[in-house]
Amino acid sequence: MSLEALGMLMLGLLCAAIFVGFPTAFTLLALGFFFGWMGFGWERVSDLMVSRAFFVMSNDVLIPVALFIFMGYVVERSGILDRLFRAIQVAMGPIRGALALATLATCTIFAAATGIIGASVTIMGLLAMPAMMRSKYDVKLSAGVITAGGCLGILVPPSVLLILYGATAGVSTVQLYAGAILPGLVLSSLYIGYVIIRTTLNPALGPALPKEERDFPLGKIILMVLISVFPISALIFFVLGSILTGWASPTEASAMGAFGALVLSAVYGRLNLPMLKESVFQSTRTSSMVLFLLVGSSLFASVFALLGGSKVIENFVLGLNLSPVAFIWLAMLVIFLLGWPLEWTEIIIIFIPLFLPLLPHFKIDPLWFGVLVAVNLQTAFLSPPVAMAAFYLKGVSPPSVTLADIYRGMVPFMALQVVGLAIVFLFPQLALWLPRLAFD
Numbered sequence: 001m002s003l004e005a006l007g008m009l010m011l012g013l014l015c016a017a018i019f020v021g022f023p024t025a026f027t028l029l030a031l032g033f034f035f036g037w038m039g040f041g042w043e044r045v046s047d048l049m050v051s052r053a054f055f056v057m058s059n060d061v062l063i064p065v066a067l068f069i070f071m072g073y074v075v076e077r078s079g080i081l082d083r084l085f086r087a088i089q090v091a092m093g094p095i096r097g098a099l100a101l102a103t104l105a106t107c108t109i110f111a112a113a114t115g116i117i118g119a120s121v122t123i124m125g126l127l128a129m130p131a132m133m134r135s136k137y138d139v140k141l142s143a144g145v146i147t148a149g150g151c152l153g154i155l156v157p158p159s160v161l162l163i164l165y166g167a168t169a170g171v172s173t174v175q176l177y178a179g180a181i182l183p184g185l186v187l188s189s190l191y192i193g194y195v196i197i198r199t200t201l202n203p204a205l206g207p208a209l210p211k212e213e214r215d216f217p218l219g220k221i222i223l224m225v226l227i228s229v230f231p232i233s234a235l236i237f238f239v240l241g242s243i244l245t246g247w248a249s250p251t252e253a254s255a256m257g258a259f260g261a262l263v264l265s266a267v268y269g270r271l272n273l274p275m276l277k278e279s280v281f282q283s284t285r286t287s288s289m290v291l292f293l294l295v296g297s298s299l300f301a302s303v304f305a306l307l308g309g310s311k312v313i314e315n316f317v318l319g320l321n322l323s324p325v326a327f328i329w330l331a332m333l334v335i336f337l338l339g340w341p342l343e344w345t346e347i348i349i350i351f352i353p354l355f356l357p358l359l360p361h362f363k364i365d366p367l368w369f370g371v372l373v374a375v376n377l378q379t380a381f382l383s384p385p386v387a388m389a390a391f392y393l394k395g396v397s398p399p400s401v402t403l404a405d406i407y408r409g410m411v412p413f414m415a416l417q418v419v420g421l422a423i424v425f426l427f428p429q430l431a432l433w434l435p436r437l438a439f440d
Contacts, residue, residue: 007309028296036303052298067254070283078265087228097199097206107149111156121150121392138205144409147389156184175435297349324362339380371431379417
């Protein structure tokens with residue numbers, strides 16, 4: 001069997017193993033080692049495994065992953081989010097769809113403070129879903145708002161996805177963060193606009209908050225908003241602002257963010273040893289999973305390239321004589337479909353490297369491509385039949401909320417994400433203007 005055939009067999013077995021449910025990191029390592037041994041011998045593949053592991057361990061671009069994850073878990077457990085949701089809910093009380101709008105505003109702010117998708121959907125499901133059901137909101141609209149808003153952390157900085165894409169594609173994390181800000185705000189604005197239009201046309205979908213639940217003096221409402229919004233906004237400003245202005249590297253900013261989250265937790269009286277231990281444990285577990293995946297993927301990708309598999313795929317795609325537009329939408333379709341059965345970490349680490357060598361041929365900016373990928377993966381998170389966000393929400397919803405209700409509620413927001421993807425595609429400057437302004 002030729003080396004190229006070995007490479008394609010290796011890729012096919014990887015896809016089969018992942019879809020069957022084998023642990024991805026171990027599968028990557030096992031296939032990389034086995035096919036490397038078959039292709040060019042024991043000694044070379046052993047050296048390659050050591051060098052790839054050392055490369056990941058010594059890559060300082062990846063240091064912010066653990067720190068941003070830790071910051072997210074601390075913020076999640078600090079009680080900031082429930083205060084924030086309550087304050088925005090009261091401030092928007094007289095408006096139709098106030099709870100849905102408060103949920104989206106809270107999710108947008110929370111996404112800028114953490115990069116943890118499942119936690120955001122779960123927490124907002126616990127906070128917002130009971131409140132909306134008590135206020136007789138449409139169940140499908142409520143589910144769509146929570147799942148779509150909770151997935152904004154995939155795109156909005158400090159997104160861990162963008163850090164991993166930057167490390168994989170060799171693109172500056174700082175520029176990726178700058179490029180993702182406007183598309184993230186566009187998506188959030190599309191959601192908010194949709195809720196306003198739907199509740200204006202049909203007020204029964206999202207009634208205004210009952211007067212007794214928002215009957216506070218104006219001064220107290222302003223104070224509630226300031227106390228809840230200002231601290232988390234200050235944390236976001238110091239983290240993202242320091243990165244974008246060049247005051248700090250992403251590593252330094254992530255350390256500052258983790259420390260700031262601990263300070264806020266202490267101010268709100270939630271900082272204690274059990275909370276700290278749980279945050280450290282969860283952060284270590286999540287970070288280890290991501291970084292172990294990177295080691296396995298690095299070995300797999302190196303063996304795959306040495307066997308000639310990457311060249312086979314490249315020649316096949318180039319042989320299709322696609323235009324740059326057709327290539328981008330083909331890539332987006334493949335990534336969208338992969339988002340059904342796979343986590344975003346596996347897609348970024350395993351499959352995105354297959355597209356990266358083709359970007360120079362089609363004259364596609366890898367920064368713009370990365371933002372498109374992030375928007376696309378949000379769409380995949382809301383797409384049946386898998387739609388991980390639906391399962392996160394179902395796990396914390398009352399029994400009366402069915403999975404079918406959640407799926408139906410997500411469909412309009414998935415369509416809005418496709419619109420957002422098209423907007424970023426048609427207007428690349430949404431992703432490129434701020435990085436060029438700040439760093440060129």
